[in-house]
Amino acid sequence: MGIDVSGLYIHIPFCVKKCGYCDFNSYPYKERIADKYVNALKRERYIHLNDSHLRNSKIMTIFFGGGTPTILKVRQLTGILKLCRDSFNLSEDCEITIEANPGTITQNALVSLRKAGFNRLSLGIQSFSNRLLKEIGRVHNTDEIYHSVSWARKGGFRNISFDLIFGLPDQTMNDWKDTLLRAIDLKPMHISTYNLTVEKGTLFYCELKKGRLILPSEDLQVEMYESGINLLQDANFEHYEISSFARPEWRCRHNQIYWRNEEYLGIGAGASSYIDGYRYRNKDNPEDYIEDVTAGKLPVLEGERLKNETLIDKRRMMGEYIMLGLRMLDGIDLNRFEERFGIGMLDVYHLVIPRLIEERFLLLEDNSLKLTHHGIIFSDRVFQDFL
Numbered sequence: 161m162g163i164d165v166s167g168l169y170i171h172i173p174f175c176v177k178k179c180g181y182c183d184f185n186s187y188p189y190k191e192r193i194a195d196k197y198v199n200a201l202k203r204e205r206y207i208h209l210n211d212s213h214l215r216n217s218k219i220m221t222i223f224f225g226g227g228t229p230t231i232l233k234v235r236q237l238t239g240i241l242k243l244c245r246d247s248f249n250l251s252e253d254c255e256i257t258i259e260a261n262p263g264t265i266t267q268n269a270l271v272s273l274r275k276a277g278f279n280r281l282s283l284g285i286q287s288f289s290n291r292l293l294k295e296i297g298r299v300h301n302t303d304e305i306y307h308s309v310s311w312a313r314k315g316g317f318r319n320i321s322f323d324l325i326f327g328l329p330d331q332t333m334n335d336w337k338d339t340l341l342r343a344i345d346l347k348p349m350h351i352s353t354y355n356l357t358v359e360k361g362t363l364f365y366c367e368l369k370k371g372r373l374i375l376p377s378e379d380l381q382v383e384m385y386e387s388g389i390n391l392l393q394d395a396n397f398e399h400y401e402i403s404s405f406a407r408p409e410w411r412c413r414h415n416q417i418y419w420r421n422e423e424y425l426g427i428g429a430g431a432s433s434y435i436d437g438y439r440y441r442n443k444d445n446p447e448d449y450i451e452d453v454t455a456g457k458l459p460v461l462e463g464e465r466l467k468n469e470t471l472i473d474k475r476r477m478m479g480e481y482i483m484l485g486l487r488m489l490d491g492i493d494l495n496r497f498e499e500r501f502g503i504g505m506l507d508v509y510h511l512v513i514p515r516l517i518e519e520r521f522l523l524l525e526d527n528s529l530k531l532t533h534h535g536i537i538f539s540d541r542v543f544q545d546f547l
């Protein structure tokens with residue numbers, strides 16, 4: 161029996177249309193499929209209730225992610241949340257987040273969502289430049305961003321988070337600073353800043369291959385990241401994870417479950433779970449997902465559950481623990497690592513860690529291993545050494 165499952169993730173894989181850079185598991189919205197999908201989510205939850213470990217776990221956070229969850233009807237979203245409440249053992253102060261995109265929410269919807277118990281709103285703002293929003297294929301403009309924030313506040317959402325992207329095609333440093341300053345001006349509790357990565361299979365990837373997409377240089381992307389850190393810290397945001405900034409006491413509790421390597425259940429197409437030491441992922445395609453769940457089967461990728469029936473081997477688990485844990489700027493507590501794995505981190509990685517400290521990527525402080533500023537910038541390189 162593993163430790164408690166503390167987080168619940170619900171995936172809504174529909175969007176108005178696909179953005180040029182998107183490699184998330186999302187599909188253009190079709191009402192007929194969405195209706196069936198919502199029923200399938202309810203059924204999948206029912207299948208999991210056979211697991212006493214899940215039934216008895218205390219759920220501290222729920223996260224409705226996508227896709228664009230707010231593309232569903234409000235009654236569908238509140239219905240799913242109600243079933244979660246009825247089925248699982250939720251903590252009294254459960255953090256319940258819903259991702260939303262400006263342009264897909266109304267004031268009435270936000271009032272109803274807040275009343276139903278959603279208490280954290282994560283807005284996919286990405287940029288305050290109408291030119292860039294259009295170029296990357298977003299469906300909203302800056303006016304809709306301002307409306308969404310104002311409606312959310314009127315609806316009673318205090319805990320509001322913004323997602324922003326830098327390193328966009330044709331984006332200048334001035335564009336990025338303007339976006340950051342306008343975001344700060346709206347006083348959200350939390351801001352995530354993501355560096356655009358162009359993934360295979362996206363529209364941007366094809367355009368890049370054809371030479372039709374001009375991205376900022378790597379040096380400029382590093383400068384953008386650093387200017388984000390500086391501006392947000394000056395505005396009293398704590399930089400607590402590589403991409404995440406929060407006002408004191410307003411970190412995202414759900415994401416910290418991932419970074420601390422705690423257990424969670426993912427429901428929906430393409431959702432991942434980590435339960436009892438097993439990691440597995442549901443089928444991506446909503447129609448395949450609906451078919452399996454309707455037949456009473458767990459919609460897990462063919463062979464996936466089987467392949468992972470053996471516990472993830474210890475060395476791999478330690479590597480994952482470190483890669484996730486180092487994302488948090490508090491670092492990894494050496495005693496916690498030893499309690500978890502029965503061996504000291506410095507003993508396992510006696511060659512790697514001293515070298516990374518020597519190269520100024522890592523430091524040991526307060527009995528924790530942490531990324532330095534240099535390590536934060538080149539974190540991907542650091543993580544490679546623990547794979």
Ligand code: SF4
Nearest residue numbers: 175178179182186227
């Ligand atoms: S809104 Fe988000 S999930 Fe949907 S297509 Fe755009 S980037 Fe992808």
